[in-house]
Amino acid sequence: MNLAGKNVVYLGGFGGIGQKTCVELLERQVQALAVFDLMPNEQILRDWQSKYPNTKIFYQKMDITQRPEIDAVYRAAVEHLGHFDLVINGMGCLDDRCIDLTIQVNLLGVINSSLVALNYMDKSKGGNGGMIVNISSVAGIEPTPIMSVYSASKHGVTAFTRCLAGPFFESTGVTFVTVCPGMTETSMIHDMQDRTIFKFNIPAEYAVSNMKRQTALACAQNIVKVVEDATNGSIWMLDVGEIKKVEFPVMWTPPMMQ
Ligand SMILES: NC(=O)c1ccc[n+]([C@@H]2O[C@H](COP(=O)([O-])OP(=O)(O)OC[C@H]3O[C@@H](n4cnc5c(N)ncnc54)[C@H](O)[C@@H]3O)[C@@H](O)[C@H]2O)c1
Known part of the structure; x- marks a missing residue:
């Protein structure tokens, strides 16, 4: 793409990866950027608007766990922008x-936001078609015991996004893409020892501190490269500053796909 x-909607745009990705998008001269996030950040909005005066930037407060709020922010985005071309589900x-x-x-x-956006x-x-990018994780393509609940949730994101990229949804004209970042330096990975439910023989903090990680900027730059190049159904691992296309083996074919 x-x-x-283009008109872009970014959910979680004030987060560590979200902020950097929004700036990369603004650098590409998008026409409009709508940020949906849990908490406002007036300072960031002011900075972005003064640096990128030609882009219409606006914020909608929403809690992604509340379905009526998801409906309301998309309705507001359509009222402001007319339509949107790209949605990035980047909250987490x-x-x-x-x-x-x-x-x-x-x-x-991710499911609710994708379905409201798709509508x-x-x-x-x-509608005009476009692209929906769902941010999964490396923990969404390989089981990651240290964060097993998170890993399960992200496997769900990967599976859901792959389903919607299938032939049954071709008439929508919407491209579905999965992005799987590796360990990325944001506040999300701080204090890992307090965020686990099992006791491991290796302390969680030690295990995480030993993992190679990338900066949020490197991750953001690669997310935007993926958006520019990705085809429908593609899955991208963005780890240690590199981009790698993920190909899943076919273990079973659903009857309707045979
Ligand atoms: N940091 C990593 O190592 C890493 C690795 C793989 C995947 N990811 C994924 O990348 C995405 C961004 O993560 P990040 O590292 O920037 O984390 P972050 O904590 O900095 O950002 C998360 C964003 O999600 C928003 N959010 C959280 N709960 C919300 C809610 N109830 N309603 C609306 N918004 C909510 C936050 O406000 C924030 O803007 C997430 O999907 C995360 O799972 C991160």
Whole structure:
């Protein structure tokens, strides 16, 4: 997707990876950027608007665990922008002690947001098509015991996004892409020892501090490269500053796909 002139919605745009990715998008001269996030950040909005005066930037407060709020922010985005071309579901939480919240934010949040966005973008319903990018994780493509609840939620994101990229949804004109960052330096990975539910023989903090990690900027730059190049259904691992396309082996073919 050529980003210049496009209308973008970013969920979780004030987070560590979100902020850096929004700046990369603004650098590509998007026409509009709508940030949906839990808490406002007036300072960031002011900085972005003064640095990128040609882009219409606005914020909508929303809690992704509340379905009526998701409906309301998308409705507001359509009223402000007319349509949107790109949606990035980039919100998330990592705290395995909060099982319900992890599933609500990471999995139900992505599902609900994707389906509400699709309803507006779907060409067969009069929309313009476009792209929906769901941020999963390396923990969403390989089991990651230290964060097993998070890993389960992110596997769900990967599976859901792959399903919607299938042939049954071609008429929507919407491309579905999964992005799987590796360990990235944001506040999400701080104090890991307080966010696990099992005791390991290696302390969680030690295990995490030994993992190679990337900066949020490197991750953001690669997310935007993926958006520019990705095809429908593609899955991308963005780890230690590198981009790698993920290919899953076919273990079983659903009857309707045979
Ligand atoms: N940091 C990493 O190592 C890493 C690795 C793989 C994947 N990811 C994923 O990347 C994405 C961004 O993570 P990050 O590292 O920037 O984390 P972050 O904590 O800095 O940002 C998370 C964002 O999600 C928002 N959010 C959380 N709960 C919400 C709610 N209930 N409603 C609305 N918004 C909510 C936060 O406000 C914040 O803007 C997440 O999906 C995360 O799971 C991160």
